[in-house]
Amino acid sequence: MLIRKPAATRKAEIVEAALRLADELGPDRLTTEAIAGAVGLTQPAIFRHFPTKQDLWEAVGARIGELMEERWAAVPADEGRATDRVRALVATQLGLIQATPAIPAILFSRELHVENQGLRRAFLELMSRFHRLIAGLLAQARDDGELCPELDPDDLAALVIGLPPGLAVRWSLSDRGFDLGEEGRRLLELQLRGFTSEATRRSS
Amino acid sequence: MLIRKPAATRKAEIVEAALRLADELGPDRLTTEAIAGAVGLTQPAIFRHFPTKQDLWEAVGARIGELMEERWAAVPADEGRATDRVRALVATQLGLIQATPAIPAILFSRELHVENQGLRRAFLELMSRFHRLIAGLLAQARDDGELCPELDPDDLAALVIGLPPGLAVRWSLSDRGFDLGEEGRRLLELQLRGFTSEATRRSS
DNA sequence: TTGCTAAGTGAGTGATTACTAACTTAATGG
DNA sequence: CCATTAAGTTAGTAATCACTCACTTAGCAA
Numbered sequence A, B: 001m002l003i004r005k006p007a008a009t010r011k012a013e014i015v016e017a018a019l020r021l022a023d024e025l026g027p028d029r030l031t032t033e034a035i036a037g038a039v040g041l042t043q044p045a046i047f048r049h050f051p052t053k054q055d056l057w058e059a060v061g062a063r064i065g066e067l068m069e070e071r072w073a074a075v076p077a078d079e080g081r082a083t084d085r086v087r088a089l090v091a092t093q094l095g096l097i098q099a100t101p102a103i104p105a106i107l108f109s110r111e112l113h114v115e116n117q118g119l120r121r122a123f124l125e126l127m128s129r130f131h132r133l134i135a136g137l138l139a140q141a142r143d144d145g146e147l148c149p150e151l152d153p154d155d156l157a158a159l160v161i162g163l164p165p166g167l168a169v170r171w172s173l174s175d176r177g178f179d180l181g182e183e184g185r186r187l188l189e190l191q192l193r194g195f196t197s198e199a200t201r202r203s204s
Numbered sequence C: 001t002t003g004c005t006a007a008g009t010g011a012g013t014g015a016t017t018a019c020t021a022a023c024t025t026a027a028t029g030g
Numbered sequence D: 001c002c003a004t005t006a007a008g009t010t011a012g013t014a015a016t017c018a019c020t021c022a023c024t025t026a027g028c029a030a
Helices: A007-025 A032-039 A043-049 A053-073 A082-099 A102-108 A117-143 A153-173 A180-195 A198-203 B007-025 B032-039 B045-049 B053-073 B082-099 B102-108 B110-115 B117-143 B153-173 B180-195 B198-203
Strands: none
Touching: A007 A032, A007 A043, A007 A053, A007 A102, A007 B110, A032 A043, A032 A053, A053 A082, A053 A102, A053 A117, A082 A102, A082 A117, A082 A153, A082 A180, A102 A153, A102 B102, A102 B153, A117 A153, A117 B153, A153 A180, A153 B102, A153 B117, A153 B153, A153 B180, A180 B153, A180 B180, B007 B032, B007 B045, B007 B053, B007 B102, B032 B045, B032 B053, B053 B082, B053 B102, B053 B110, B053 B117, B082 B102, B082 B117, B082 B153, B082 B180, B102 B110, B102 B153, B110 B117, B117 B153, B153 B180
């Protein structure tokens, strides 16, 4: 018959289905009916786990944050050159967008901006932390003589973190017609090369 | 009493209102009722001008394309250094996003991606033309000795056109808490500087 | 084995929304 | 000044959707 699962498990299933369907249908067209169907439940069952749809969006937002942090954490913190760690961190962002393509649309969706200011601020905080992380690594790279010393690591980091979403626009418009990770890595090389100090460039 | 306007004028008013409201309410929450209210008409009047809501979205999309082209065309084609024209073109993109902040959300919206593939392709074509435009200018700059000769202008252009949307994500998450144009121009300077050939950098 | 808890269902509701049909009247050209 | 055209209105409809409520039963602990 029907298998009942503990609430925590179901909640996770629902959030995951919501993320997938938000991509397939668009964040706006995401209905509780569609989610229920994907999970294999009736529509009212969703409301047992999330009293309102906004609660569901909140959980989806939190999940995206978790996914980001998980992937950052998987990048070893203290080995290799600082620039290599920047490469790895950017690669996680590209991989995340590829695995969960609804993310850019959700970041711009008004679920986040009009409906849920708190969540918007949470994402801003997350992005700021990522910014500081990258900026710190770039500062370290600069101190190691890898990067041009007169460039501001904060500004460089802004360019680096803008790269994945900037590329995602073209990826999205092209109907995902190219490999986001591959293209992103190639462009990041170019980006980092522009920051490189002449001494290092000659020596490597 | 009620002022009647020719269909062409009303259509333009409706599209403009839709663009503004798509930002305020989100592209998803954009209802014919809200548009009608903003234009000063009753809701069914919208359907006299646009038989279906999809026709309206198509017109909105076409309008965005027009706005882009208008602004590009305003950049003088044959004066100044090639890099200065790149600066001017990027500035138009930043200005457009600032003036019509719904654009990024619309680019990712499923109105465009699931509902209206033709429009998506039109935007891709528009972006490709912009890409070629920038790449051509960068190639020219390279030939003028302004840019490092071994860098591929196509890839450099990809970084340059990704800058405005990449920055728009942060702008949006920060609740538009900084000047997009100003920040964008500063980062573009940094970006271009990375592409600059050493000879030029020393001489300027 | 049994009794309790909570996951899930069936049936429904009010609000919203894209869209229609029949009618009205402002604007325009002759 | 009048007739025609077309912009706009009033009233309504079918569909969709978030959400509710009373009820059922799977799963677990004692």
